[in-house]
Amino acid sequence: MSTAIAAGLLTGLSLIVAIGAQNAFVLRQGIAREHVGPVVAICALSDAVLIVGGVTGIGSVVTHAGWVLEVVRWLGVAFLAAYGVLSLARARRPATLEAARSGAASRGAAIGRAVALTYLNPHVYLDTVLLLGSIANQHGPADRWWFAGGAAVGSVLWFTGLGYGAGLGQRLLATPRAWQVLDVLIGVTMLAIALSLAVS
Template sequence: MLDSTAAGLATGLSLIVAIGAQNAFVLRQGLAREHVVPVVAICAVSDLLLIVAGVAGIGTVVERAPAVVEVVRWLGVAFLTWYGVRTLLGARKAAGLTAGGGRRTSLRSAVGRATALTWLNPHVYLDTVLLLGSIANTHGSDGRWGFAAGAGAASLLWFSGLGFGARLLSPLLARPRAWQVLDVLIGVTMLAIAVSLALG
């Protein structure tokens, strides 16, 4: 059981620790110190739900319904394109930056973006539901839930570390210009991911 949990933790971290739209957003909210708890909670709980679904066998349904994944893919392309363009346009407006180093984001907006960046990403269904679910089921009927617990813990550790640990970098972003650079990087990342999704 412990071996399965450790395997789940390692596999979960290997899949989640990568530059992506969701991670970029969590990092930005952590740096701005805005709504970090709900954003981290949405990302971690969503991952946990998807992992449990994969281990429970929902991955088979996803695998047999490529049209659903295709719809999610194009919704993701549209959202990431909108978010990327919006972020790049916002980076041009130094007046829109606060003394704390970023444009204020409402709780509703932060929650909406975190939810969209999680559930409109087709890779989350392929990686978290299909891949993790398939690997978990190689650990047998007992070990698979230990694997799921390890993978869920990986998500919680990663998003918590990213969201709450980001404040350690805040001295580097004390000036509005630094936030503009960050927004440009995030906007370009979002658009790059949108293009990669569009190209399949």
């Protein structure tokens, strides 16, 4: 049991720690201290749902319905490209950076972006549903759920630490110039991921 939990925790962390669109968004929300709780909850809960789906065999459905991933891929490309362009546009208007820090975006908008960045990324299904699901099922009928639990805990720890820990860096981003740099980095990251999805 303990071995399965530890394996799930480490495997889950190894898959979600890599810099991606979702992590970049959580990081920005954390630094801005804007709707951090709901965003972290959406990301962690979504991971848990997808992990359970992988353990229960939904991965086989995803494997045999390649067109679903194809649709998700192009929706993800469109969304990430639009988000990247908006981030770069935001960086060109320093006045809007102050508004971003003061919570200009609504809670619903933040939650909507978190949901889109989670479910419009086909890598989420490949990593969380297929990969984690298949590894979990190698641990046997009982231990696979302990593995899944460990992976879900890893997701909670990561997003909580990223979201709330990022707020500690707010002093480093006290100037409009620093926010411009952050938005440029996020914009470039989003566009790079969109491009990689488009050509993959």
